[in-house]
Amino acid sequence: MGGVITGVDLLATAVFAVSGALAAAEERNDILGFILFGTITGIGGGTLRDLLLGADSVFWLYQNEYLWVCLGASLATWFLAPQFNSLQKLLLWADAVGMALFSVLGAVKAIQLGAPAVVAIGMGVMSATFGSLIRDTFLNRTPVLLAPEIYVTAAMVGAVSYTLLAFFEVVEAIALPLAILFGFGLRACAIIFDLRLPKYGDGR
């Protein structure tokens, strides 16, 4: 199953790299700004995850395919983005896909290292949210995370689903896509139907 997880990881990296490049597009950056922010956003969440899990060195040092994927995704965004009417909408959806993928991958990696459930869930939520946090923070934008629709909750749903499925020893080939679907599904509903949790101070 290692191959599948690496594949999903590369996909998540590409999707987040696109979202970073799209955010650079909104700031009207030049092509190297695209590549820099695409790369930071693509590998940021996974880098934090690996540093925190105590890996000897970060994954993309000896697996350069991650850097190439970020480069390719950023360049593709530069050339293809003008075809789209609404960058903001595209960014929102790329971010949602990346978030769902990373929330599950964070939990996968923590569980592989034998971490307890609460750590696996926390790691999933952090991997999923950190990439988008640094993208928006470095670009001086209001974090997508703080948008009124459900976001962190969706990341948690992805991480919790996978942790539960792993606990019941559901095979990876089912647990992985199912958990990603749950996380992405909730975020998608939140975007489409404008779902919100009660805010602090509501109705008081």
Add this chain to the structure above:
Amino acid sequence: MGGVITGVDLLATAVFAVSGALAAAEERNDILGFILFGTITGIGGGTLRDLLLGADSVFWLYQNEYLWVCLGASLATWFLAPQFNSLQKLLLWADAVGMALFSVLGAVKAIQLGAPAVVAIGMGVMSATFGSLIRDTFLNRTPVLLAPEIYVTAAMVGAVSYTLLAFFEVVEAIALPLAILFGFGLRACAIIFDLRLPKYGDGR
């Protein structure tokens, strides 16, 4: 003395988690936003400290009580914060307590690893300020750190006091509370009496 230090560390984590959740309250986040920002703020400073000191993995991976403390503190803030008139004031004081605790703990950990005095002091100041920096940066707020009243100085006083007391081999049971008191005392005076160091450009 390991138990006491762990206890102080948990207390500092809880206090900073409360300050993170209060900052989330000011941004009118939902309950999972509370938990995320509470957790990031609570474990952020200590995580940086451990990464920089070259620990194999960060403390909260195998000591989940830290994550539970953050979760509990964030939830407690969600339910109790409405009882208080001024969130901003509460946040200021929670931040002051956490800052004093972390400034001393950073120095403690560095000294335990045999680091020289200048590193112990630097590590104290960084542990104390980093949690509040990332809380305010991620939430797009003006850092408490940049407020006109003395802040970094108080963190340095805490770290320097402990380093000095450790140098003179004062027993932990006295050195620890004394250094925390010095750091917190200066910050408290700064808030109450609006103490300021001369700013760059003053009187020129």
Add this chain to the structure above:
Amino acid sequence: MGGVITGVDLLATAVFAVSGALAAAEERNDILGFILFGTITGIGGGTLRDLLLGADSVFWLYQNEYLWVCLGASLATWFLAPQFNSLQKLLLWADAVGMALFSVLGAVKAIQLGAPAVVAIGMGVMSATFGSLIRDTFLNRTPVLLAPEIYVTAAMVGAVSYTLLAFFEVVEAIALPLAILFGFGLRACAIIFDLRLPKYGDGR
């Protein structure tokens, strides 16, 4: 050649520390704010580089000269900055020098560890840009990086030049200054002649 590289590293650290302290000056910080932001900016890029390259602990823990250099550079800035008419211009140039030095040093360290070319270049660009990113992000300023003139490109030119020269086994004593000159030269031209790459959306 280790001594020369350490020397260049200390110089780059000092230059970035000055730029951090100058940024603090623009925010009218007090003297400890100068030291904190000078230190974070001075050692930030190198710290990230070391953490990512999987060093056991960060360089400045056991080589305190780096902390002393940051302290000295920050204090010198506090006393000397008022002599200059335009802090902003000084900051721009200090940032340019530090950027060029770090872009080459990042590549040097990655190559010493046997990393492939794409990683060496990526590490150069990240070391060069990260210090200035965190300085500007923490101080709530628009990142120099997002300024319209060429910046990331210059960092890449520095890192690529060194990687190429190292590939052709040019002796360090020539490769090092040459690569730094290329990176700095391009950034200097960009500042003086207001060179820009085409922005996203230009002429569409």
